[in-house]
Amino acid sequence: MIIINAKLISWNNPNSIDTGQAVVLAGSVIKEIGNQTEIVYKYPEEEVLDAKGQYLMPGLICAHTHFYGTFSRGLYIPPPAPADFPEILQKLWWPLDQSLLAEDVKYSSLVCMIDAIKHGTTTLFDHHASPNFIDGSLDVIEEAFLKTGVRGVVCYEVTDRGGMDKSNEGIKENLRMIKKLDTAGSDHLVKATFGMHASLTLSEETLEKCCTLLPTNSGIHIHTAEHWVDEYDSINKSGLRVINRLNKFGILGEKSIFAHGVHLDHAEIELLIDTKTWLSHQPRSNLNNAVGLGDVDSQIRAGLRVCLGNDGFSNAMWDEWRTCYLAHKGWNRDPRRMGANTIVDMAVYNNSALVTQFFGGERIGIIEQGAKADLILVDYEPVTELTVENLPWQIIFGFRDSMVTTTIINGKILMKDRQLTTIDEKEVNSKARELSTEVWQRYAKQF
Numbered sequence: 001m002i003i004i005n006a007k008l009i010s011w012n013n014p015n016s017i018d019t020g021q022a023v024v025l026a027g028s029v030i031k032e033i034g035n036q037t038e039i040v041y042k043y044p045e046e047e048v049l050d051a052k053g054q055y056l057m058p059g060l061i062c063a064h065t066h067f068y069g070t071f072s073r074g075l076y077i078p079p080p081a082p083a084d085f086p087e088i089l090q091k092l093w094w095p096l097d098q099s100l101l102a103e104d105v106k107y108s109s110l111v112c113m114i115d116a117i118k119h120g121t122t123t124l125f126d127h128h129a130s131p132n133f134i135d136g137s138l139d140v141i142e143e144a145f146l147k148t149g150v151r152g153v154v155c156y157e158v159t160d161r162g163g164m165d166k167s168n169e170g171i172k173e174n175l176r177m178i179k180k181l182d183t184a185g186s187d188h189l190v191k192a193t194f195g196m197h198a199s200l201t202l203s204e205e206t207l208e209k210c211c212t213l214l215p216t217n218s219g220i221h222i223h224t225a226e227h228w229v230d231e232y233d234s235i236n237k238s239g240l241r242v243i244n245r246l247n248k249f250g251i252l253g254e255k256s257i258f259a260h261g262v263h264l265d266h267a268e269i270e271l272l273i274d275t276k277t278w279l280s281h282q283p284r285s286n287l288n289n290a291v292g293l294g295d296v297d298s299q300i301r302a303g304l305r306v307c308l309g310n311d312g313f314s315n316a317m318w319d320e321w322r323t324c325y326l327a328h329k330g331w332n333r334d335p336r337r338m339g340a341n342t343i344v345d346m347a348v349y350n351n352s353a354l355v356t357q358f359f360g361g362e363r364i365g366i367i368e369q370g371a372k373a374d375l376i377l378v379d380y381e382p383v384t385e386l387t388v389e390n391l392p393w394q395i396i397f398g399f400r401d402s403m404v405t406t407t408i409i410n411g412k413i414l415m416k417d418r419q420l421t422t423i424d425e426k427e428v429n430s431k432a433r434e435l436s437t438e439v440w441q442r443y444a445k446q447f
């Protein structure tokens with residue numbers, strides 16, 4: 001397939017915006033980029049996708065999400081309202097994830113993937129929990145990825161909160177999935193990593209077990225210091241702060257993703273930098289849970305590899321960009337904080353490097369020859385001159401996620417002119433609504 005009449009935003013480093021170029025896709029990759037007239041002449045038989053002047057850019061990436069949170073939308077939480085993050089876990093997330101069965105896991109995933117396709121998000125790192133349906137839960141999510149055609153990385157949140165049997169079952173589920181997907185071909189859309197909930201729900205014994213069993217080519221995906229209680233719990237259990245505690249078990253490193261890190265101290269940040277551990281930032285979630293905001297822009301300047309995730313909020317990632325832009329200014333009472341260029345460093349370059357690493361070095365999140373064809377068309381008509389320099393601010397103030405008209409992942413069109421091609425949205429939503437009433441009943445019974 002040849003994509004013509006597009007304005008190409010490459011997200012190369014340095015970035016480039018080009019017109020008059022055509023992009024040739026072959027299989028799952030970008031085969032060639034060149035002068036449009038010459039390309040069309042060279043491939044006369046090839047199917048043509050006419051972008052009609054829209055921007056063609058790499059799809060968006062989400063470094064940390066929870067599909068299982070889908071049924072929280074509209075859920076009635078019995079009063080009194082949770083007063084802090086630990087209470088939110090106990091009154092919302094834990095009773096909710098305990099209410100999920102196989103069909104719920106399937107449909108909560110499909111709903112999120114449809115949302116992602118519609119808003120141009122092409123890769124998502126899911127962090128899954130369903131304590132009453134652990135064995136096989138990651139296969140259900142994998143199947144949803146394969147059905148919709150979205151790219152993703154799965155894991156199961158190991159935790160001791162449901163007792164040692166469930167903790168062991170979570171470990172098994174991670175190991176089984178890592179082994180299963182390890183041998184999948186380079187075009188397979190799904191990879192697995194090892195998930196853990198958070199230091200505060202993990203004993204020394206379980207951490208020891210996880211690190212002993214962790215395959216050498218795998219890292220972990222875990223929440224860290226989202227709320228200060230995680231730090232003090234860690235100190236009580238081990239005498240160490242969270243990152244030092246996890247480091248004792250050898251699970252830092254360039255294959256690991258630590259979500260949040262809001263309450264990390266300088267020494268912990270340094271340790272993450274030294275070990276090249278990824279930190280994933282989720283400002284919408286941090287504001288919603290009122291846990292504070294990490295000093296992210298200075299952490300990036302110090303060399304920390306910070307990515308951007310959504311923690312289960314909408315899969316419209318430019319919403320996360322905008323919140324990030326506004327939140328840090330308000331939090332610091334300084335409009336000079338968190339420039340849009342810093343958000344691009346996180347959400348584009350670091351997220352792209354993260355996905356590339358998880359997908360065996362395949363370049364993802366960039367338009368260049370040989371890169372994976374994860375692409376979107378954006379129907380944006382700038383009212384001021386759009387340049388490479390001001391693009392990050394054009395996105396913050398001008399782009400809307402609804403401007404994504406076409407989404408391509410792994411060379412396959414999943415949405416064309418806002419029509420989904422792989423899945424029936426109305427059918428999925430209708431089934432999800434049906435399931436949600438049962439999930440809510442199981443949730444309510446726990447109070």
Ligand SMILES: [Zn+2]
Nearest residue numbers: 066223259311
């Ligand atoms: Zn999370």
